[in-house]
Amino acid sequence: MAWPWLGATLHVDEAQYWTWSRDLEWGYYSKPPAIAALIAASTTLFGDGEWGVKALTLALTALTALSLGGWVAAMSREARRGALAALLALASPLLLLLGFAATTDVPLLLMWTWAAWALWQALQRPASAWRWGLLGLAAGLGMLSKYTMLAFGPGALLAVALVRPMRARWPQVLRGGLLAAGIAALIVAPHIAWNVQAGWPTWRHTADITLQRSDEAATLGLLAFALGQLLLLGPMALALLTWQSSRTPLTERTPDGDDGRRRAARFALALSTPLLLLGLMQAARGGANVNWAAPALLGGLAWLALRAPLRARPVAVLLGAQVLLVAGLVHAPGAAAAAGQPWPRALDLWARMRGWDAVWANLGQQLPPDPAVVIGSSRAVLAHGQYHWRDRKVQWLAWDPARQARHHFAWRLGIDDQGLARHLRANGNRPVWLITDSPDAVRPLVANGMAQDKPAAVAHWVDAGGRRLTLWAWRLRTPLGDEP
Missing domain, CATH: 3.40.50 (Rossmann fold)
Incomplete structure (x- = not known):
């Protein structure tokens, strides 16, 4: 049993991905191949037990938080803001909960973060081919993780438009974007070829679940989805921004005279906006899960880190309280079960894994x-x-x-x-x-x-x-x- 104090083993999706990992292919009925390859590597290193299935996804979750910190530090040119972004991510319900599961969202979030970081760096030096190449690599691997990565494209176009490179740089940006797109296409090509031979099962399945409609669920779907995004982002993180921004306006400027952090914050939100809008549209149709737009929350966390004034005490208090709150929600069902007491199923995160x-x-x-x-x-x-x-x-x-x-x-x-x-x-x-x-x-x-x-x-x-x-x-x- 992977989490004996929780009484949980594997979720049905994790068990299914494990079966895929025993027969590696370039695609599967409902998902691209990255999660199967990740679990195959993890179980080769750590065995087929539940810990072995989840080991590398746990590591990638921590790496996502560190990468988010690196991206924010690069945008703000402040290591402290990068550290704040990493702490916000590590303390967020999004990563704290995903860290317990070997799901397709884990590699997707890492690749989305790397792609966002690479795009920012490429825009700073658009003549650098290797920076655009890193963007294409991250985008391609993200597509092999989950098709949600497709939404990065519209977000990238919007972000570039908001950053507005100098007119002389636009040809370089265009050439770099084409290079990144070409590299991403080469990485995804074997998966597309597999789908062609298999009759497009992954694409058809994704289209079916994306276009599905449930009139009964649509009534409250939009509100539930929106509240779910705020909860995954972290209620204490939002409280930190609300409380501190009213006291310390964002007036600092970078040495070059431009309000660099405002620009960077707009860039982070622009990357996330198309995916978040798609999630809201799908929720209005009654067919969106709360994690459907998970990568969009990374832009939200980056925006919070760029906007929130740096004050150690309130950051520590609020994020510490958030970690305790999420940890309590995670462990309460197991503690109640050990005591022989019932726990509300709606609050039991591990009910389907027991x-x-x-x-x-x-x-x-x-x-x-x-x-x-x-x-x-x-x-x-x-x-x-x-x-x-x-x-x-x-x-x-x-x-x-x-x-x-x-x-x-x-x-x-x-x-x-x-x-x-x-x-x-x-x-x-x-x-x-x-x-x-x-x-x-x-x-x-x-x-x-x-x-x-x-x-x-x-x-x-x-x-x-x-x-x-x-x-x-x-x-x-x-x-x-x-x-x-």
Whole structure:
């Protein structure tokens, strides 16, 4: 168990990414390949345990905060402001929470920060080809992390327009931008080629979830999304800005006579504005998660560091209070569970990460040590099953009777009624098990004689708050009337 004091193991997404890391490709059904490569490197170094899966993403989270500090220090020419930016990031709920998970947002945030830093540096010396090359490298790797990186392009154009380089430099900026775009395209090209060969699954999936609409969720979606961004940015950080800016106006000027920090603050916000607007538009349609515009918050943190006057005591007090608040929210569910007390599910950050190790271990005790074939009925069953039974020799298939291929396993390993019947006949007497978290999925198989009336094994797990996980396992058999 990765976080024993929290009672949590892996999220379903992390378990799925782990399965991807065992078979590296240039793309997957729902995401580009960077997260799989990152987890493959992490588990090679630290093993397949939960700590091993998360180790390098933890390191990248800290590196993102340090990189944000470097970017702000470069823009402001003040090391203290860079240190403030790094502290704001490390104390933000955004990074404190992402640091616990191996998700695609972790490499994306790092690449976004590097791209922003590289763009600023390139604009200072637009004739420097290597600075534009670094921008292209960061943008390309960001695209291989998550398609959200595409929103960096409009933000970069807006930021360049606001910075307004001298007229004589515009040709250099244009040539540098084309160089960066070319390098980014070369980095992403293998992923695009993979999508072409596979029928564009990643692009189609991304388009589907981006354009989806939920009228019920849209009612409060915009407000919830906006409040979520403020919470991820850090309520204490916002309090710091509000309280101090009223006392110390931003009047300092850089040696060259230009208000450099104001200009830099506008640059940081301009980079984030298009992505934040897209997130708000998507939230108004009822389809945006709170982390959808996570990179935009980096610009917000940079803006805060550039605008807030430097006073050590209020910074320490407010950010310290924020860290304690987030740490309390993180650890309270685990402490309540250890005390045998319920905790509100809405405030339990780890609710979906508990119990899977226990329920799979329980089920494994009831079934043969090496079941030949296991068919999972859902993405959660298949992702957690492959991870928690990683030491067992199992051939995994995905139960997808309607052939809709709504997740990676159904797309790669999907099997319908006819395919299942052929598979059962081909396997003869080898055991084939269907494991599900919803017994309703088995009723058609019981009706056509491919499954018995009752499951062969049932595993339960219940937490202190009454949340229950249950897995059912059916032994499948050749359809009635068919020859083995």
